[in-house]
Amino acid sequence: MSFRCASPDGSNLFAASRHNMLRHTLLRAVFAVLLLSPAAAGEAQEPSAPPAPPPAAPATPESSSKHTVEKSSHANDLLLRGTVFTPEGLAMPGVELRVRRSNEKKYRWDTVSNSRGEFAVRVKMGSDYEVAIHEKGYQPLTQTVGGKSGEHSKELVFHMQRQEGKKS
Numbered sequence: 001m002s003f004r005c006a007s008p009d010g011s012n013l014f015a016a017s018r019h020n021m022l023r024h025t026l027l028r029a030v031f032a033v034l035l036l037s038p039a040a041a042g043e044a045q046e047p048s049a050p051p052a053p054p055p056a057a058p059a060t061p062e063s064s065s066k067h068t069v070e071k072s073s074h075a076n077d078l079l080l081r082g083t084v085f086t087p088e089g090l091a092m093p094g095v096e097l098r099v100r101r102s103n104e105k106k107y108r109w110d111t112v113s114n115s116r117g118e119f120a121v122r123v124k125m126g127s128d129y130e131v132a133i134h135e136k137g138y139q140p141l142t143q144t145v146g147g148k149s150g151e152h153s154k155e156l157v158f159h160m161q162r163q164e165g166k167k168s
Contacts, residue, residue: 074122078147080131081120082156084113091117092160095135102128102144123147131156139163 080099084092093115098107113119123129125147132142138160145154 076125077122077152078125078129078145079120079122079153080129080145080156081118081153082158084117084119084133084158084160086160087162089159091115092135093117095119095133095158095160097121097131097133099123099129099131102130107132125150125152133158133160135160137163 084095084097086092091113093113095113095117097111097113097119099109099121100107109121109123111119111121121131127147129145129147130142131145132140134140139162141158141160143156143158145156147154
């Protein structure tokens, strides 16, 4: 017993599909040749002249001194960094920290401790700073940091204490 696959008009469907497949393969090959040919890729064109460089600004002592200030913008900064711990001694994430100059009322910098209870805030040297931390259910804590000593980094550690009569 043999099977033939024929269309309603009696033609062989396998032969027709093979013909379509060959036609599509040939069209793809022609298309690929056209895309990869040098004329289509633009390689046959002559290269254009490179653009003229911008005119150089004359070097003046003023401009070079301004440039060095930008390079060392953190040279006069003080890095306040540290860790916040729970009463049990575990790292305490999500604690709000605010920093202000000791002689001012308004807090100028703020951050939140990360998942390991760590924080870092960059401030200008030359002033004394107050670092205040606050977390719901815990007593607020404050530390004063001297920023006039010339050190570029201060390490702080806060051990939170629960507020009386509250559990967290």
